[in-house]
Amino acid sequence: MCGINGIVVRQLSNMDERLKEMNNRLSHRGPDDEGTWNDGMAYLGQRRLSIIDLSSAGHQPMVSACGRYVMVFNGEVYNYLQLRPQFNYPYVSHTDSEVVLAAWSQMGEKCVDLFKGMFAIAMWDKQTQVLTLVRDRMGVKPLYYTCQTQGLAFSSEIRALMASGLSGKEMAQEALVDYLRYQTVQTPRTILKDVMMLEPGHLLRYHAVSGQMEMACYWDLFEKTSLIQPASYSEVKETVRRLFFEAVEKRLVADVPFGAFLSGGIDSSAVVGAMAKVSSHRVRTFNISFAEGDFSEAKYARHIANLHGTEHTEINLSPQQFLEYLPQALAAMDHPSGDGPNTWVVSKVTKEAGITMALSGLGGDELFAGYAIFNRMASLEKKKGLWQLPLGGRKMAADALTALKPGVASMKIEQLLKMPRYEFERAYAVSRQALMDEQLLAILNVSPLPSHTPVDYLMKRKRDLSKSLITRVSQAEMTTYMQNVLLRDSDQMSMAHALEVRVPFMDHDLIEYVLSLPDQYKYPITPKKLLVDSLPDLLPNYIVNRPKMGFVFPWRDWLKGELFDFADARIKNISQRPYFNEKGVMDLWRRFVKGDASVTYSRIWPLVVLEEWMEKNGVG
Incomplete structure (x- = not known):
């Protein structure tokens, strides 16, 4: 897990300084190592968080044995041990990164079809002078880029991309509307006019000599969901169980201490239960608990921890402590979002407990109709x-x-x-x-x-590819809210603490199977019925039928109380910006404060976040 950067030059100077500054902006993502490489046209940089093979042999940028390819890589390829012997390659490390490089050296970009994992890859071909960028199928790992007449720059984070000097700091009008509608900006756009996000399951080729760019899709969520007719519900449950256990097991490969987020809900309980069954080590679990009973899920998490014998850590946190963390969480936000601080807090305390990698139940609601x-x-x-x-x-x-x-x-x-x-x-x-x-x-x-x-x-x-309503809603949730809010927030907030988060529900084999099932197997007659029926030993009734809570905080009361001055100042500031109507913004704010039912906190908070982000990053 890392942060990657690069610039392919056409008309730029001071390249070493630009790349160094980009790397510096990603220091939080990779505290273990730093590397740069250039040949006068391509400049590649990386910050490393060591997860597999902690030795210096995993240093990046990594050059292929033949000398033709140079790569920076962020993420994990979970099936790298199975792929490694397939390539006749003089390996010098035990990393998954070098397996990616070996596969590319022999197969070119077609090797991406073999990779099972979460990743962002940048591969420079010195012979053809083509840069290829690749993003994983479900978009777990981010990859941003800007393409101008002077060249192309890419990075794991927008703030590092700004340091390249290629991207401007002008907000895009359509992206602003998108953000206010959905508390995020849908890929491939970002909040900035000159910055794009590579779509999940896509690769981008940039020809350095001509400055031409090509886009290609190697995996499409919609095309992978053609309807199937299983023999029986028993067969469906057996297949779901097998694929889920495989998804969890392949994500346990690591050379660092790891654990799991455990809220006590269905999804995190399923992940922890599977980990306990397949791991050779006692599982470590982490739960944020609150003294206020209305917010506390501790008893449910404790029940699952006792059931599976995990080494359980409860982090006691008061709402006041959460508020004290809030400025730091907002400062860590790489792209504005209506969500995120919760993940920042749980990642902070998990990292401080000595954990470098954690599994999460993110994605279960989207896949198994939980919303x-x-x-x-x-x-x-x-x-x-x-x-x-x-x-x-x-x-x-x-x-x-x-x-x-x-x-x-x-x-x-x-x-x-x-x-x-x-x-x-x-x-x-x-x-x-x-x-x-x-x-x-x-x-x-x-x-x-x-x-x-x-x-x-x-x-x-x-x-028209899916006639299944439940599948269509899953497709919609996964390609919008999940990818552009939940996964993006999970990455930027966990990597702010150099914590790698892995998400078994984002396993593409599991997703392809579940989304291909007819509605009769997935309709949520009871909470996430198919998942629960497939894992009865992991999900007791006490957990299945508990109230759905999540990280619930009294944002409405905070915005009218402890956070009023903070929010009021930012609402007033954003109302003065060119795209905004001052009277309309201030009227919306007053209606919220007075308790207007049509103006909830989730309509106000994204404005506060956006103004904070714009001010901190000099965006106009």
């Missing part, structure tokens, strides 16, 4: 006949509803009823919105708003 949106979308599909009624009548009904029962839910129903016709993609996009379009028009000097959102695009490009 309320699965049932909401199913309900909308059943009622789509409503959109056969005249538009005028639907608008009248929507206006009456919002007048009678104001609030976020009514605003979403209003926007849905005013759609010209029912479309899954548009309905899903509205269901996932934070600030609604009416609110956006009031606070932004942007009109009209983009009529089709990036969420629409991500869904429509492969809209």
Whole structure:
């Protein structure tokens, strides 16, 4: 696990200084080693967090034995031990990185199909003078780039990319709308006009001589979900169990102390249970507990820890302590997000306990229909006949509803009823919105708003490939909220402490199988029924039927109390920025403070975060 950087030059000077500064910006990601390499055209840098083969033999940038290829690599290829003997290569280390280099030396970019893991790869071909960037299938590891007339620069983080001198600091108008709608910016865009994010399952080729860039997809979540018809439910459960255990086991390969985040919910309990069964060492688990009973999940985590005999650590944290950590968590944010500080805190205390790698249950909700949106979308599909009624009548009904029962839910129903016709993609996009379009028009000097959102695009490009509603919702969740909020936050907040987080539910073999199943096996009649039925020995009823909590904090009360001055200053500052309407922003803030049901904290907090991020990074 590392941070990687690079610039392929066409018209730039002071390259050594630029690369050094980029590496410095990633020091938190890789405290164990640092390396640079250049041939006068390609400049590659890396900061290393040693996980496999802790010796100096794993130093990067790494040059192939034939001398043709130079690589920087971030992440883990979990099946590297199986791949290693397949290549006749004079290995000098025991790292997965060198296996990647060996495979590329003999197969070229086609070798990427063999890799099972989370990774971002940058490979420079000295012979053809082509740089190839690759990102893993599910987008667990980030990879940003900017391509200008002077050359191309890439990095694991936007802030390091800014140090290259190639990317500007101008915010993109459409990305701003996207962020306020969904508390993030959907790939391939970022909040910055000149910075893009390589899409999951894609590779980019940059031809240094001509300055031309090509994009190719080597794995597509939508294309890998053609419907199958298993012989029986018993067969389905056996296959899910086997694939899940394999996903966990392959992620236990490490030469450093490791553990697991344990909230006591279904997903983390499943991961810990599987770890306990397949690991040769006693599993270490970590849970944040709160003195306030309303927020504490400690008893559930304790139950799972006792069940599997883990070495369990409870980190006692008060909301006040969390608030004290908040400025540091926001300072660690590489890309603005409406979420993230929770992960920063649990990563901090886990790293301080001596752990360098931890497994997480992230992704279980998206894969096994754990969110309320699965049932909401199913309900909308059943009622789509409503959109056969005249538009005028639907608008009248929507206006009456919002007048009678104001609030976020009514605003979403209003926007849905005013759609010209029912479309899954548009309905899903509205269901996932934070600030609604009416609110956006009031606070932004942007009109009209983009009529089709990036969420629409991500869904429509492969809209007919899956007839399964539950699978379509999973695809939507994975390609939007999960990849662009949860995974991005998990990476930037854990790597702020040089902690590697591995996510078994993101195993592409498991994902391909589950998403190919008919709805009858996955419909959430009970919480995550298929996962629970497949792992009955790991998931007792006490855990399955517990209230779903997660990291719950009283953000509404904090923003009106302890965080009021902090938030108020930033709301006032952002209202003065060119894209924003001062009167609209301040009115939204006043309505929140007064308790307006249509302005919840999740509509305000992203504005606070955005202003803090822009000010800290000099973005205008």
